[in-house]
Amino acid sequence: MTAGTLRLTAAQAMVRHLAAQRVEGADGQPAPYFAGCWAIFGHGNVAGLGEALQASQDALPTYRAHNEQAMAHAAIAFAKQARRRRAMVCTTSIGPGATNMVTAAALAHVNRLPVLFLPGDVYATRRPDPVLQQIEDFGDGTVSANDCFRPVSRYFDRLTRPEQILDALPKAMAVLTDPAACGAVTLAFCQDVQAEAWDYPEDFFAPRLWRFRRPPADPFDLADLVVRIRAARRPLIIAGGGVLYAGAETLLADLAAATGVPVAETQAGKGALPWDHPSNLGAVGVTGTGVANAAASEADLVIGIGTRLQDFTTGSRALFRGAARTLVQVNVSAHDAAKQGAVGVVGDAGAVLAALAPLLAGWRVPAEWTQVLAAPARAWEEAWQAATAAPRGDAEALPTDAQVLGAVWRQVGEDAVVVCAAGGLPGELHKLWRVRRPGGYHVEYGYSCMGYEIAGGLGVKMAEPARDVHVVVGDGSYLMMNSEIATAVMLGLKLTITVLDNRGYGCINRLQRATGGAPFNNLLADARHAALPVIDFAAHAASLGAAARKVADIAGLEAALAEARSGTGVHVIVIDTDPAVSTAAGGAWWDVAVPEVSDRAAVRQARAAYDEKTKDQR
Numbered sequence: 001m002t003a004g005t006l007r008l009t010a011a012q013a014m015v016r017h018l019a020a021q022r023v024e025g026a027d028g029q030p031a032p033y034f035a036g037c038w039a040i041f042g043h044g045n046v047a048g049l050g051e052a053l054q055a056s057q058d059a060l061p062t063y064r065a066h067n068e069q070a071m072a073h074a075a076i077a078f079a080k081q082a083r084r085r086r087a088m089v090c091t092t093s094i095g096p097g098a099t100n101m102v103t104a105a106a107l108a109h110v111n112r113l114p115v116l117f118l119p120g121d122v123y124a125t126r127r128p129d130p131v132l133q134q135i136e137d138f139g140d141g142t143v144s145a146n147d148c149f150r151p152v153s154r155y156f157d158r159l160t161r162p163e164q165i166l167d168a169l170p171k172a173m174a175v176l177t178d179p180a181a182c183g184a185v186t187l188a189f190c191q192d193v194q195a196e197a198w199d200y201p202e203d204f205f206a207p208r209l210w211r212f213r214r215p216p217a218d219p220f221d222l223a224d225l226v227v228r229i230r231a232a233r234r235p236l237i238i239a240g241g242g243v244l245y246a247g248a249e250t251l252l253a254d255l256a257a258a259t260g261v262p263v264a265e266t267q268a269g270k271g272a273l274p275w276d277h278p279s280n281l282g283a284v285g286v287t288g289t290g291v292a293n294a295a296a297s298e299a300d301l302v303i304g305i306g307t308r309l310q311d312f313t314t315g316s317r318a319l320f321r322g323a324a325r326t327l328v329q330v331n332v333s334a335h336d337a338a339k340q341g342a343v344g345v346v347g348d349a350g351a352v353l354a355a356l357a358p359l360l361a362g363w364r365v366p367a368e369w370t371q372v373l374a375a376p377a378r379a380w381e382e383a384w385q386a387a388t389a390a391p392r393g394d395a396e397a398l399p400t401d402a403q404v405l406g407a408v409w410r411q412v413g414e415d416a417v418v419v420c421a422a423g424g425l426p427g428e429l430h431k432l433w434r435v436r437r438p439g440g441y442h443v444e445y446g447y448s449c450m451g452y453e454i455a456g457g458l459g460v461k462m463a464e465p466a467r468d469v470h471v472v473v474g475d476g477s478y479l480m481m482n483s484e485i486a487t488a489v490m491l492g493l494k495l496t497i498t499v500l501d502n503r504g505y506g507c508i509n510r511l512q513r514a515t516g517g518a519p520f521n522n523l524l525a526d527a528r529h530a531a532l533p534v535i536d537f538a539a540h541a542a543s544l545g546a547a548a549r550k551v552a553d554i555a556g557l558e559a560a561l562a563e564a565r566s567g568t569g570v571h572v573i574v575i576d577t578d579p580a581v582s583t584a585a586g587g588a589w590w591d592v593a594v595p596e597v598s599d600r601a602a603v604r605q606a607r608a609a610y611d612e613k614t615k616d617q618r
């Protein structure tokens with residue numbers, strides 16, 4: 001062994017290096033960047049990485065899960081809740097264990113969230129080929145199942161030599177901690193290489209502190225933005241996830257208060273302002289509030305801050321239609337800043353807001369704009385009350401999603417975090433949930449991946465153990481991925497999960513109807529069946545170790561939530577809901593292409609309406 005080196009396997013060296021990566025913790029002291037490693041072992045990681053992780057449990061704890069996609073969701077949710085300041089590692093066997101994580105990689109990629117994937121890979125030497133689970137490409141000897149990760153990883157490498165980690169790991173860290181490039185990093189780790197020894201320089205294992213850059217905007221772009229704001233009659237800020245990842249909520253709140261510029265929030269940006277901040281109009285877009293969308297459609301200057309401008313935000317590009325409106329995109333990523341013909345201001349949301357404050361000192365938004373929005377604001381408040389209020393005691397109808405959310409909102413504490421991802425609930429949450437504290441709203445709506453909810457809730461709880469975590473999930477998402485209830489029980493983590501059972505894919509059934517389609521293959525009753533399933537979700541959850549029960553109505557739900565709040569462990573509360581109803585107030589058009597020819601009159605009518613609406617797109 002050479003002086004100043006350590007002879008370790010590549011897996012041992014990797015684990016030691018990962019454990020030495022530091023960031024500044026909440027108390028200002030260095031804290032580990034990686035909170036732990038999720039692992040499901042098999043051939044391809046048990047002998048190599050498994051041995052290394054076992055020996056380093058104090059420095060990098062290992063967590064066992066039940067499904068690779070789910071554990072990756074937990075890891076990604078952890079990073080989202082930690083505002084990208086910390087992350088987790090996920091390792092799998094080769095083949096199916098690895099490809100089970102591809103969906104989660106795409107989720108991290110879309111949402112720009114850091115996660116390190118270490119799927120096992122086939123032998124670098126190729127001597128025992130084809131090994132169990134090797135896919136074998138007939139035309140390319142270098143392809144393995146892990147190539148599926150390439151388009152959904154911000155950085156991909158295949159480790160075929162032990163010394164490659166000396167470069168691959170710092171590059172991985174650079175991507176994970178970069179505000180613009182952030183996303184999934186995949187290091188496909190050949191299983192023979194994991195076990196191979198090499199003399200690693202000792203300084204490869206020295207603690208390294210990573211700082212998060214906050215690049216300021218170009219002074220010219222900033223000055224131009226100030227001129228535009230001062231000239232605007234009807235400016236509107238759209239706050240996206242970038243505001244939260246930059247930790248810029250207070251800067252935004254202060255600027256909005258000082259200038260009176262109204263603020264609307266995307267799914268990822270929701271909670272950037274407390275719900276009762278005087279400038280907060282709430283959600284914008286397809287699932288927006290009446291008042292935010294009124295502002296969006298009349299604004300002459302729309303300033304996106306830290307938003308990807310996905311179609312739900314822009315109403316499929318038909319919402320921001322004020323005469324001669326200008327779109328400005330403040331974003332740390334030049335890719336996002338250039339979208340949809342925007343005037344780009346490339347920089348960190350916090351840095352830009354801080355720079356704007358003195359340049360806008362003394363300026364206030366024209367009073368006429370505030371007056372224009374007063375009536376829609378009052379109307380929205382009424383709509384909110386009507387949608388979320390508990391139904392009358394004698395009501396016969398099943399509760400709506402909005403009534404369930406109203407009950408959950410009333411019962412959770414100030415500091416609670418609500419978690420969701422897919423189905424009808426994210427739209428209702430976006431419109432109706434009132435975020436009391438920063439980080440209190442965790443909805444994955446970049447990939448809107450069914451099955452994220454419960455595993456995600458687990459990751460959120462690990463990121464912020466002191467906060468109560470409330471998962472709201474549809475029956476469809478629950479059935480797709482519920483395995484990590486057992487993991488949460490095993491780890492002794494407290495989670496409250498409300499399952500809204502509307503007996504099928506309610507939101508897609510509504511979408512199908514709205515596009516002229518016949519009810520088909522979404523609700524259980526409309527799908528081919530020999531017997532209509534009657535699924536006992538409470539019994540199912542109880543079998544995984546949760547304290548589970550079904551409630552009959554909103555009053556029963558509120559009582560069960562109150563009980564769960566003072567309890568420990570995993571609580572699952574099931575309630576039957578109406579699949580047909582969603583909140584009609586607010587909202588905006590969403591471009592979902594309707595068939596141009598059809599035997600169904602309803603489809604032809606929907607197509608005619610669709611053709612009309614597409615004329616608003618710009």
Ligand SMILES: Cc1ncc(C[n+]2csc(CCOP(=O)(O)OP(=O)(O)O)c2C)c(N)n1
Binds near residue numbers: 505
């Ligand atoms: C993995 C995945 N598959 C399919 C979809 C498309 N999809 C979106 S919502 C939905 C139905 C969700 O059903 P449920 O969880 O019961 O919620 P509900 O619509 O009834 O509110 C489907 C199939 C998706 N978002 N994610």
Ligand SMILES: [Mg+2]
Binds near residue numbers: 476500502505
């Ligand atoms: Mg459902």
